Amino acid sequence: MTSKLKKILVLGVVTAGLFPAMTVFGGSNPVHYLKAGLSEEPKTLNIWLASDRWSLSVLSQIYQGLITRHPETLELTPWLAEDLPVYDPETLSYTVTLRDAKWSDGSPLTAQDVAFTANLIKEFKIPRHFDRWSFVKAIEVLDPKTVRFVLETPMAIFLSRTLATPIVSKKEWEPVAQNARNAEKPLTALINHEIKTPVGNGPFSVKEWKEGAYLFMTRNPHFFGSGQKIGGRVMGPFIDGIIFKFFGTSDAAILSLKKGDIDMFWWSVQAGYIEDLQKDPKITLFKNERSAMYYMGFNLRKPPFDDAVLRRAVAILIDKGFIVTRILQGDGARMDSVVPAGNKFYYCPPDTVWGEGLSRQERVKAAWWLLKEAGYSWKTPPVNDAGAVVKGRHIRLPDGTPMEGFTILTPPADYDPLRAMSGTIIQEWLREFGMPASAKPMAFGSLIDQVKVRREFDAFILAYGKLSLDPDWIRSFFHSRHDKVRGLNMSGYHNPEFDRISDESATVMDENQRRERVCRMQKILMRDLPYIPLYTPKMIEAVRNDRFSGWVNTLEGIGNPWSFCVLKPEAP
Amino acid sequence: MELWRYARQRLFQIGIIFFVILTILFILFRIAPGDPVSRMIGPEMTTEDAAHLISQLGLDRPLWVQYVYYVKNFFSGNFGHSFHYGRPVIEVIGDRLPNTMLLFTTSVMISALMGVFLGKIAAWRKGEKTDTVMTLLALVTHTVFLPWMALILIWIFGYRLGWFPINGMISEEVWLNPTSGFFAKSVDVAHHMILPLLTLSLIYFGSYLLIMRSAMLETLKEDYILTARAKGLTEKVIRNKHASPNAALPVVTSVGLSLAFSINGGALTETVFSWPGIGRELVFSVSNNDYPLAQAAFLLISAVVLVSNLVVDILYAYLDPRIRY
Numbered sequence: 001m002t003s004k005l006k007k008i009l010v011l012g013v014v015t016a017g018l019f020p021a022m023t024v025f026g027g028s029n030p031v032h033y034l035k036a037g038l039s040e041e042p043k044t045l046n047i048w049l050a051s052d053r054w055s056l057s058v059l060s061q062i063y064q065g066l067i068t069r070h071p072e073t074l075e076l077t078p079w080l081a082e083d084l085p086v087y088d089p090e091t092l093s094y095t096v097t098l099r100d101a102k103w104s105d106g107s108p109l110t111a112q113d114v115a116f117t118a119n120l121i122k123e124f125k126i127p128r129h130f131d132r133w134s135f136v137k138a139i140e141v142l143d144p145k146t147v148r149f150v151l152e153t154p155m156a157i158f159l160s161r162t163l164a165t166p167i168v169s170k171k172e173w174e175p176v177a178q179n180a181r182n183a184e185k186p187l188t189a190l191i192n193h194e195i196k197t198p199v200g201n202g203p204f205s206v207k208e209w210k211e212g213a214y215l216f217m218t219r220n221p222h223f224f225g226s227g228q229k230i231g232g233r234v235m236g237p238f239i240d241g242i243i244f245k246f247f248g249t250s251d252a253a254i255l256s257l258k259k260g261d262i263d264m265f266w267w268s269v270q271a272g273y274i275e276d277l278q279k280d281p282k283i284t285l286f287k288n289e290r291s292a293m294y295y296m297g298f299n300l301r302k303p304p305f306d307d308a309v310l311r312r313a314v315a316i317l318i319d320k321g322f323i324v325t326r327i328l329q330g331d332g333a334r335m336d337s338v339v340p341a342g343n344k345f346y347y348c349p350p351d352t353v354w355g356e357g358l359s360r361q362e363r364v365k366a367a368w369w370l371l372k373e374a375g376y377s378w379k380t381p382p383v384n385d386a387g388a389v390v391k392g393r394h395i396r397l398p399d400g401t402p403m404e405g406f407t408i409l410t411p412p413a414d415y416d417p418l419r420a421m422s423g424t425i426i427q428e429w430l431r432e433f434g435m436p437a438s439a440k441p442m443a444f445g446s447l448i449d450q451v452k453v454r455r456e457f458d459a460f461i462l463a464y465g466k467l468s469l470d471p472d473w474i475r476s477f478f479h480s481r482h483d484k485v486r487g488l489n490m491s492g493y494h495n496p497e498f499d500r501i502s503d504e505s506a507t508v509m510d511e512n513q514r515r516e517r518v519c520r521m522q523k524i525l526m527r528d529l530p531y532i533p534l535y536t537p538k539m540i541e542a543v544r545n546d547r548f549s550g551w552v553n554t555l556e557g558i559g560n561p562w563s564f565c566v567l568k569p570e571a572p
Numbered sequence: 573m574e575l576w577r578y579a580r581q582r583l584f585q586i587g588i589i590f591f592v593i594l595t596i597l598f599i600l601f602r603i604a605p606g607d608p609v610s611r612m613i614g615p616e617m618t619t620e621d622a623a624h625l626i627s628q629l630g631l632d633r634p635l636w637v638q639y640v641y642y643v644k645n646f647f648s649g650n651f652g653h654s655f656h657y658g659r660p661v662i663e664v665i666g667d668r669l670p671n672t673m674l675l676f677t678t679s680v681m682i683s684a685l686m687g688v689f690l691g692k693i694a695a696w697r698k699g700e701k702t703d704t705v706m707t708l709l710a711l712v713t714h715t716v717f718l719p720w721m722a723l724i725l726i727w728i729f730g731y732r733l734g735w736f737p738i739n740g741m742i743s744e745e746v747w748l749n750p751t752s753g754f755f756a757k758s759v760d761v762a763h764h765m766i767l768p769l770l771t772l773s774l775i776y777f778g779s780y781l782l783i784m785r786s787a788m789l790e791t792l793k794e795d796y797i798l799t800a801r802a803k804g805l806t807e808k809v810i811r812n813k814h815a816s817p818n819a820a821l822p823v824v825t826s827v828g829l830s831l832a833f834s835i836n837g838g839a840l841t842e843t844v845f846s847w848p849g850i851g852r853e854l855v856f857s858v859s860n861n862d863y864p865l866a867q868a869a870f871l872l873i874s875a876v877v878l879v880s881n882l883v884v885d886i887l888y889a890y891l892d893p894r895i896r897y
Contacts, residue, residue: 035744041848049658127625187625192658211667212848214744243744248843248852251723252739255731261738445604445859486622 031240032569033216034548036559037253037262041246042215045198045206047166048126049191057266058215058244060561062104062200063166064224066096066114067159070231071554071562074344074469076160077231080109080167080201080224085159087509092151094158095142101224103169104205109224111147115139116170118149120177124187132162154507156514160470169199203237203565215244225565238568239548257283257542264543266559271329277542284545287538288557289342293335294419294463295531296408296426297451301492304403305459309374311529313367315354317429324535327421331540335533337522339471342536342555345511346471348519350526361389364433374398382433392434405436406458409450412441419461422534426461451490460490461534466556471518475502478521478530493530546570575889579882586878593874598642601863602635642867651871652864654857661868665850669872671741672842672849675765676834679772684827686773687780691823692816694781695788706781714778722771722844729767736767739846768845772838776830780823787819794818821892825884832880833873 042055047063050056066081078084080101085094101109118139121129136158138150151158176193183189197206201224204217218241225235245262247253253265254273258280269277269285277283296318298305305311320334336356339347355363368383375398382392395403410423423439430437442450450457467473476482479502482489498521505517525531539557547570552562626632630641645652651661687710694706713721730738737743746752746760791797792815800810839851850869857865 043656044658046658049656052656127622131620185630188653192653194659208748210742210744210747212671213740213742213747216744216748243748245740245744246846246848247739248846252726252844252846255726256738259731259734259738443859445861 032548033241033243034239034264034564034567035243035245035262037245037247037256037265037267039247039250039253039265039267041212042244044195045209046191046193046195047168047198048124048129051128054246057559058206058217059166060202061204061217061242061564062198062202062206063168064200064202064561065164065166066098067163068561069469069554071552071560074555079230081163085163087159089154089509092137092154093148094151094163095146095148096163098145098147099224099228100145101201102222103171103199103201104220104222105169105171105199106222107169107171107199108144109167109169109201110144111141112144113170114147114167115141116174117165117167120168120173121165124177124180124190126187126190129165132157132165136162154509156506156508157470157472161468161472167201169201172199203235203561204242207241212246214246217242217244231562233552233562233566235565236567237565238550239564242564254542257544260544260546262544263547264541264559266541268537268557269540269542271331273542274331274540282544282546284543286541286543286551286553286558287331288541288553289333289340289555290465290536290539290557291340291342291467291469291555292463292465292536293338293340293467293531293533294422294461294535294537295335295338295533296459296461297491297531298459298529299455299457299492300494300530301455304397304406307374307398308528309370310376311532312354313371314430315529315532316358316363316367316370317355317433318426318532318534319355319360319363319429320534323422323425327418327425328535328537332535332537334535336526338474338477338525338531338533339518339522340467340536343467343469343471346469346515346518348515348522351523352526354529364389364392367433368392371395378434380434391432395434395436403436405438407438407440409447409457409460410439410441411444411447411462415444416463418537419463423461452486455485455490455492462490469555471521472506474518474521474525475506478502478525491530493528495524495528498524498528575886579886582882582885586882589878590871590875594643594646594871595639597867597870598639601861601866602638604861646871651868654865655862656856656860657865661865664853664865665869665872668848668850668853671847672851673834674761675768675841675847675849676772676838677831678765679769679776680827680830680834682769682773683776684780684823684830686777687782688784688816688820688823690777691781691784692788692811692819695785695792695819696811698789703785707785710778710781712778713774714776714782716775718771718775718838719840719844721774722768722841725767725771726844729770737764740764741848768841768847771845772841780826783822783826784819787822788815791815791819821888824887824891828880828884828887829877832877 038054038057040052040054042050042058043052044050044055045059045062047059050059064080066079067076067084068079069075070077076084080098082097082099085096087094096114098109098111098114103109118133118136120126121133122136135152135155136149137152140148140150142148149158176190180186180189180193196209200220203220203223203225205220206215207218208216210216219237219239223237226237228235245256247256250267250270250273253262253267254269254277256262257265258277274285277285298311300306324330324332324334333341335341336353337347337350341347355366358366364382368381377396377400378392379394380390380392382389384390397403408423408427410420413420420441423441427437427439447460447462451460451462476488478489478493479499480489480494481499483492483494501517501520501524505514505521508514508517541557541559543551543558548567549570550563550567551558552560552566554560554562630638653659654661654664657664690706694703697703726738729735741761741764742757743760743764746756797810797815800814839855841847842849842851853865854869856862857869
């Protein structure tokens with residue numbers, strides 16, 4: 001080796017060696033910053049614009065609502081509110097008393113801030129929030145710590161969803177709102193307001209956002225929960241801050257976690273990484289249930305899926321257990337109702353689980369019998385005269401016309417391999433039965449456009465990744481009122497009985513009475529099957545166990561405000 | 573004077589082409605499936621909310637009205653606000669573009685220098701083992717799938733050896749440290765650049781090597797090379813002073829165009845290395861129907877490519893006296 005080459009190599013190694021030796025932040029006192037990896041950079045810190053998961057993750061540390069959910073029981077728990085408000089049926093009102101709380105700039109958080117937030121949403125009709133406030137007739141500030149909400153009509157979502165709205169500072173947003181009112185497009189002016197270091201009321205506040213690199217949050221010294229016992233836990237935060245780092249791929253994030261560059265990866269770990277991570281003694285994996293629904297939807301506006309009997313036959317042919325075991329590799333649960341089983345209060349087991357406990361041959365026989373009774377026929381039936389299961393060919397509708405080829409739209413494998421693979425396997429099961437099915441992966445934007453806007457489709461596989469624990473979304477998904485362009489009733493399901501019960505469920509203020517109606521809605525849906533719920537994948541999160549402990553498991557995983565409020569540094 | 577007349581003509585043509593591109597981009601994004609609001613709709617957003625948002629974003633106006641506003645805004649330098657960032661798109665692009673240019677222009681220069689140098693040697697030693705090894709290496713690295721190579725390099729040098737950072741452009745340890753000065757921050761960026769640069773250079777030097785080798789082989793057949801040999805010049809002088817400057821002309825064209833295209837970055841490279849560049853934004857804006865951001869980014873790329881073509885043509889005439897317009 002030439003001396004020149006040797007010199008270059010030595011210089012290279014020395015330079016490389018210098019970097020890991022650099023001290024963190026140069027201070028003498030040990031600081032405990034949790035480094036969390038996000039799979040994308042947040043797009044905005046304007047709470048009224050944010051719709052992406054990453055912005056909302058960061059914002060969940062900054063803005064808090066009046067109530068929240070207890071991590072274990074999932075019951076409503078007072079958060080910024082001192083107690084759960086009581087409903088007065090005579091005046092249709094709730095009165096809320098606030099805790100002693102301050103904003104991150106040290107100014108007091110008062111009932112004026114709460115009223116301002118609510119009025120701002122109502123005045124600007126802020127998307128994603130307005131629906132929760134549209135039925136609130138008046139917001140009255142009784143004193144600096146007490147606010148009264150008067151409803152136009154009783155609405156069950158008020159407690160669980162309306163009062164969970166993040167509260168913003170009147171001092172910060174009043175001038176913004178004033179400018180927006182004078183703009184040609186007020187809402188656009190409001191949501192386009194750029195905000196880099198929001199004044200918040202959560203456990204952490206933004207110190208610096210270096211775009212493209214990191215977002216640095218420090219402990220909010222004025223956090224209302226500090227030292228308080230809420231939900232059976234003494235609140236911190238006990239760490240000095242959080243540094244969010246952004247990754248383009250899960251591969252890089254997992255390697256960074258293993259290397260110790262980050263302490264947690266705030267994203268569900270894919271199955272392929274799990275075995276490797278389990279071998280690492282410094283990594284702990286958390287597996288939690290999710291409030292998610294992965295489902296197959298049908299277009300009920302046209303044949304062949306306007307026939308409930310055909311949809312039931314498809315449900316029998318789909319082996320959800322196989323999908324969970326083989327495609328999800330066991331990290332998920334089959335769904336037999338539209339409400340995920342993790343939603344303990346509102347989940348109701350259905351009376352009939354289509355195809356439950358049947359082998360493949362039994363499924364084919366059951367589906368064949370069902371369709372045969374309804375008048376369907378085949379050129380070659382999937383069950384022959386001897387009662388043996390064979391490959392079915394050319395199914396005909398009850399009127400004798402051959403079933404036309406239909407497509408099952410799925411997101412592409414690079415977007416979600418699980419849904420793409422589920423589409424393919426369902427296609428095969430249906431083809432074996434004689435149905436001319438074709439799974440068609442499609443770019444996600446195109447798929448949404450096809451299903452929601454153009455409404456030209458036969459069937460599709462989609463998912464709701466984070467459903468609210470309040471089941472009011474069932475009404476949005478299946479009420480005939482929402483069967484319109486861009487509407488959430490994508491299947492075009494119309495059932496007057498369901499509409500009536502779902503409208504009742506929205507206004508019943510007693511939880512148990514509401515649950516009874518929600519259960520009836522689930523049973524109707526599992527009978528009519530506008531959607532076939534397929535599975536709920538588990539939320540699998542990976543953290544390092546050598547720097548912090550105290551993660552709080554709840555539905556949707558450990559990435560929740562409870563965790564960040566109680567997390568403690570490990571002793572050195 | 574001829575050259576200036578040619579440049580003026582080309583600038584006029586570029587203006588027309590640019591206007592056509594402006595229009596095509598508008599049409600393309602509108603006919604593409606999906607719309608920005610559909611992607612934002614979740615269970616908590618009603619159709620009334622969506623309609624309100626569509627109206628506030630100006631997407632409920634007739635297409636021709638949207639087009640008129642689009643052209644008018646373009647000529648007044650207003651590219652609009654990104655639907656997702658809520659910020660002027662010029663700011664979003666302005667934040668990302670320097671990062672992309674830093675990485676990709678550096679990689680183009682390194683790849684070109686490597687390609688020219690090694691291509692020259694390969695041609696000079698045509699048929700020898702050196703030529704075979706270099707040509708084979710160029711072909712292999714040029715055809716390797718970029719993310720695969722990037723991940724392998726990250727795994728070896730970033731994870732196993734720990735020599736280089738795994739992702740990003742800067743370290744928070746350095747940038748949040750109040751004692752870090754300009755030098756420390758510059759070194760930090762350079763440190764983060766090494767792995768992406770290595771990947772890009774390995775992938776792209778091969779094409780320059782092959783271009784240079786082939787041009788050099790042609791040049792070596794020229795009469796003036798024979799004359800140089802007859803004059804008794806050394807082989808080194810013939811190769812470096814007479815043959816390679818002439819053979820490098822096609823590489824100049826290729827580098828010019830690569831530099832132009834480098835502003836669109838490489839979505840794959842930027843994604844794998846979490847490099848905060850324009851390539852990732854481009855993919856995000858297209859897949860999320862963020863029209864203002866996508867349109868502005870594509871217009872910028874088109875403008876740079878058109879102008880770079882002109883610059884390369886002029887540069888060619890300057891470098892090669894035989895070329896006259």
